[in-house]
Amino acid sequence: xxxxxxxxxxxxxxxxxLAAFVYLAVQVSGLGFSSQKDTYQIVARFDDIGGLSERAKxxxxxxxxxxxxxxxxxxxxxxxxxxxxIESDVKNIPDDSSIAILTSGLLGEKYLGISIGxxxxxxxxxxxxxxxxxxxxxxxxxxxxxxNKTSGSDK
Amino acid sequence: MKGLISLGAWFxxxxxxxxxxxxxxxQSLFRLPVRWGEAVNLLVRQLYSVGVLSLVIxxxxxxxxxxxxxxxxxxxxxxxxxxxxxGQLLALSLLRELGPVVTALLFAGRAGSSLTAEIxxxxxxxxxSSYEMMGVDPLRRVIAPRFIAGVICLxxxxxxxxxxxxxxxxxxxxxxxxxxxxxxxxxxxxxVYFDTDILNGLIKAxxxxxxxxxxxxxxxxxxxxxxxxxxxxxxxxxxLGSLAVLALDFVLTAAMFGDF
Amino acid sequence: xxxxxxxxxxLSFSRGDRVIYEDVSLTIPRGKITAVMGPSGTGKTTxxxxxxxxxxxxxxxxxxxxxxxxxxxxxxxxxxxxxxGMLFQSGALFSDMTVxxxxxxxxxxxxxxxxxxxxxxxxxxxxxxxxxxxxxxKPSELSGGMARRVALARAIxxxxxxxxxxxxxxxxxxxxxxxxxxxxxxxNAADAITSVLVSHDVEESLSIADHVCILxxxxxxxxxxxxxxxRSENAQVKQFLHGEPDGPVPFHYPEDLGLExxxxxx
Numbered sequence: 001x002x003x004x005x006x007x008x009x010x011x012x013x014x015x016x017x018l019a020a021f022v023y024l025a026v027q028v029s030g031l032g033f034s035s036q037k038d039t040y041q042i043v044a045r046f047d048d049i050g051g052l053s054e055r056a057k058x059x060x061x062x063x064x065x066x067x068x069x070x071x072x073x074x075x076x077x078x079x080x081x082x083x084x085x086i087e088s089d090v091k092n093i094p095d096d097s098s099i100a101i102l103t104s105g106l107l108g109e110k111y112l113g114i115s116i117g118x119x120x121x122x123x124x125x126x127x128x129x130x131x132x133x134x135x136x137x138x139x140x141x142x143x144x145x146x147x148n149k150t151s152g153s154d155k
Numbered sequence: 156m157k158g159l160i161s162l163g164a165w166f167x168x169x170x171x172x173x174x175x176x177x178x179x180x181x182q183s184l185f186r187l188p189v190r191w192g193e194a195v196n197l198l199v200r201q202l203y204s205v206g207v208l209s210l211v212i213x214x215x216x217x218x219x220x221x222x223x224x225x226x227x228x229x230x231x232x233x234x235x236x237x238x239x240x241x242g243q244l245l246a247l248s249l250l251r252e253l254g255p256v257v258t259a260l261l262f263a264g265r266a267g268s269s270l271t272a273e274i275x276x277x278x279x280x281x282x283x284s285s286y287e288m289m290g291v292d293p294l295r296r297v298i299a300p301r302f303i304a305g306v307i308c309l310x311x312x313x314x315x316x317x318x319x320x321x322x323x324x325x326x327x328x329x330x331x332x333x334x335x336x337x338x339x340x341x342x343x344x345x346x347v348y349f350d351t352d353i354l355n356g357l358i359k360a361x362x363x364x365x366x367x368x369x370x371x372x373x374x375x376x377x378x379x380x381x382x383x384x385x386x387x388x389x390x391x392x393x394x395l396g397s398l399a400v401l402a403l404d405f406v407l408t409a410a411m412f413g414d415f
Numbered sequence: 416x417x418x419x420x421x422x423x424x425x426l427s428f429s430r431g432d433r434v435i436y437e438d439v440s441l442t443i444p445r446g447k448i449t450a451v452m453g454p455s456g457t458g459k460t461t462x463x464x465x466x467x468x469x470x471x472x473x474x475x476x477x478x479x480x481x482x483x484x485x486x487x488x489x490x491x492x493x494x495x496x497x498x499x500g501m502l503f504q505s506g507a508l509f510s511d512m513t514v515x516x517x518x519x520x521x522x523x524x525x526x527x528x529x530x531x532x533x534x535x536x537x538x539x540x541x542x543x544x545x546x547x548x549x550x551x552x553k554p555s556e557l558s559g560g561m562a563r564r565v566a567l568a569r570a571i572x573x574x575x576x577x578x579x580x581x582x583x584x585x586x587x588x589x590x591x592x593x594x595x596x597x598x599x600x601x602x603n604a605a606d607a608i609t610s611v612l613v614s615h616d617v618e619e620s621l622s623i624a625d626h627v628c629i630l631x632x633x634x635x636x637x638x639x640x641x642x643x644x645x646r647s648e649n650a651q652v653k654q655f656l657h658g659e660p661d662g663p664v665p666f667h668y669p670e671d672l673g674l675e676x677x678x679x680x681x
Contacts, residue, residue, distance in 0.1 A: 006199060009207045016210070020311075023318050028246050028321060029347040281503040285501070290525065
């Protein structure tokens with residue numbers, strides 16, 4: 001009888017532990033069961049990716065539609081090659097769309113934003129977005145500003 | 156010169172102790188199979204005393220730590236106007252650090268010490284010799300189920316601790332301090348990743364579990380079988396176990412999160 | 416002349432710097448009760464542990480039923496141990512089991528009997544020590560004497576060839592002592608079990624033993640039947656049997672040795 005009770009309580013304990021695990025996975029890390037959605041890959045090359053990291057989100061009109069899969073250095077073009085996974089539902093991104101590296105808030109994390117173009121042809125798996133806008137690097141921005149300022153005062 | 160010699164002697168003693176503990180662990184896990192039904196029965200009994208009985212202290216302290224973290228985090232983050240990210244702070248610190256580490260420290264105090272004392276008492280009352288005399292390996296019969304139970308329990312307890320902490324944090328920050336429900340969860344979910352944060356926390360807990368339970372059962376088995384000896388062994392379990400957890404935590408953290 | 420069950424030859428054993436046995440030889444006859452006696456601290460319990468091969472000697476050998484127990488493989492040794500029942504000084508009952516489970520444990524471990532057969536044997540063994548009614552109790556609920564009787568029931572559960580008793584009478588009231596003496600005698604008479612009794616209770620031991628060995632200072636100082644021992648002229652034996660405070664075994668612990676050991680431990 002006593003051992004039956006112990007077994008029951010041990011069962012409760014293990015279930016509670018597993019439930020806590022699932023709770024953390026789903027509610028806290030936002031791991032959805034739908035995260036295994038079908039995706040297709042597109043590529044973009046940037047002069048400078050700033051602090052973009054893998055798994056950063058990819059947005060259209062501010063809504064997340066995918067994430068960065070990998071970042072590598074393209075040594076032939078001296079550029080950063082970013083591969084991203086886009087949800088298959090979002091199949092209608094025109095060929096001439098542009099992509100920019102944006103920052104959430106002043107010092108927040110970097111993410112990608114796609115601005116929709118006008119072409120009829122849509123991007124397919126493996127296609128590349130050619131119109132890219134690199135990250136704004138604060139130091140470059142400041143030096144540019146200072147340079148403009150000094151050259152302006154020379155006139 | 157004399158100091159050097161005694162240092163060397165101490166080092167060799169230390170190496171020998173590690174070796175003995177390693178052999179001890181190996182022997183208790185890989186020897187003579189016990190019958191299945193009985194093994195399960197023994198394991199359930201240990202899961203009960205190691206896991207179920209630790210549950211209350213884990214849930215209570217987890218909830219309070221979550222509540223305190225939210226309060227502290229909120230007051231600091233509010234200065235930068237980013238009090239919404241208190242959820243992010245809460246989740247990351249619980250999952251990566253506090254969950255596994257605090258659970259392990261509590262586990263060393265609550266379950267580890269009682270494992271040592273129990274085995275030590277079994278040794279003092281000749282129960283271990285008695286098993287041997289009956290042709291039953293006490294390592295298999297007494298040590299192995301306790302070790303396995305400890306290794307199963309600590310990761311589960313650590314998950315319970317983190318979940319309780321997050322619920323406590325939600326109560327304080329959303330329920331009391333008025334952080335918006337939606338941004339609390341969405342900022343948390345954006346910054347917490349299943350594999351880097353939750354799984355790494357789980358791996359930490361598993362490593363701590365092996366270290367603490369190993370120390371506990373070994374100290375019990377090797378203790379001097381007197382009341383003084385058992386007392387000393389119990390203290391050693393808690394001290395060594397806690398130090399091992401903190402040292403291992405540094406190594407694991409460096410390996411998991413060090414490459415920023 | 417005697418059928419020898421255990422033969423100890425030139426045994427020597429020491430613990431750290433302390434020599435416990437030097438060149439001890441003794442024999443334990445089959446089917447008889449042998450009492451090994453000696454003052455406290457002469458390593459009588461150690462002898463039992465050496466016989467069961469829980470400890471290994473520094474020199475010499477011990478043969479149990481013709482087998483040198485210290486050269487056996489682990490599994491062979493465990494087989495030999497199944498033939499040995501041991502009654503520990505403290506009883507050593509498993510504190511997480513009931514009395515019934517304690518006695519049933521060796522049966523469950525080493526036989527393929529089903530639950531009913533085990534139950535029958537356990538109750539029978541408990542009956543023989545007069546504790547059938549205590550089957551459902553926990554060891555913590557037993558008195559010292561009862562615990563020892565349960566331990567005896569457990570030691571004989573597998574019908575061993577050899578039962579070793581470690582200080583069975585120590586700390587028992589006269590009635591419990593009497594009960595234990597009676598049980599040991601009955602056990603030996605019924606099944607012709609070889610019994611080894613380690614004790615410093617002179618009267619009880621001499622009253623039931625067929626064969627007596629007296630150890631002192633790491634050596635056997637006398638061996639023979641109880642009558643021979645009683646008539647012994649050896650001063651050490653006399654001192655031990657009659658409980659004289661001073662004699663060949665000094666009242667004072669050797670002082671220089673004590674200081675030396677104190678120095679070592681610092």
